[in-house]
Amino acid sequence: MKTLILFAHTFWENSKVNKALLESVQDTPNLTIENLTLTCPNGNIDVEAQKALLKNADTIIFQFPLFWFSTPSLLKEWQDRVLTGILYGSEPKMLEGKSFGIVTTAGGAESSYDGHHGATIEDIFVPIYHSFKYLGVKPKKPFCIFSANAQNLPLADYKAYVGA
Template identity: 45%
Template sequence: MTMQTLLLFAHSYFKDSVVNKALIEEANTLDSVCVQNLSLLYPDYHIDTKAQINLVREAKSIIWQFPLFWYSVPALLKHWQDEVLTPIYKEQIFKDKAFGVVATMGGHKGDYEGSNASIEELLKPIYYGFERRAMRIKPPFCIYAEDFSALPFEEYKKYLLG
């Protein structure tokens, strides 16, 4: 089967991760999902830009997965964005592809709602660049601390494939 979804994952403390390791293992069982664990592939931040650009070109859907630390993406994912997307940003290869975010959060859902701003508002800077390239935007798939004991694997897989 050909790749449908390019899953780009980064985690500053991947070796200590429990939740994201379990999710990535689950994603690796899906034939049409190409998992790029940037934390393992590029621990030195020397990204193979050409290979990553080719994956972006082939994908029908691009998903970023990361733990939301300090209301931002891990530095390696930001570096990937700068190295891979900047050279091809004005190309039409993004049009009609889907973009989404899987975010894990150590806080509770209520910590990201109300006067503190919604998760959609917190992720807006990430989504905005992809919206500007005419990508179809998927709402974020968020896993909060209260979900960690029973991870929603089926919903996660549907999100990756949808």
């Protein structure tokens, strides 16, 4: 199984938690990390290159820190350009049968995402999962690290989720 982690972080240079997570799996065979923050400067997304990465993966994972109940803007731009390019391109069914999941880190406690503010963590991700499901991709339950702290990360659980 080949896994592709598509990662974005608005404040990458200051990241501690996500850098530690990615470093823990960077040498894993059959796992590719695409740090969009570095490979797509100024939001310049090479759609064909991204489609090639997707085509080669069995499992696709979005990884990002949760800010304002959403993804970093670069990841949304990626969705707009790449997923639209797939749907209206020459291979609209290229993602069928693949799996999709989300790894996210949140500074807040798990209780902040239990629905008492109007939405659970799963509710927040409905549009992302729906987009991939629309393209024939099977969903994996999201993996969220709440109260994220670089000194106390659930690395074994994270590695299991991403297939490392």
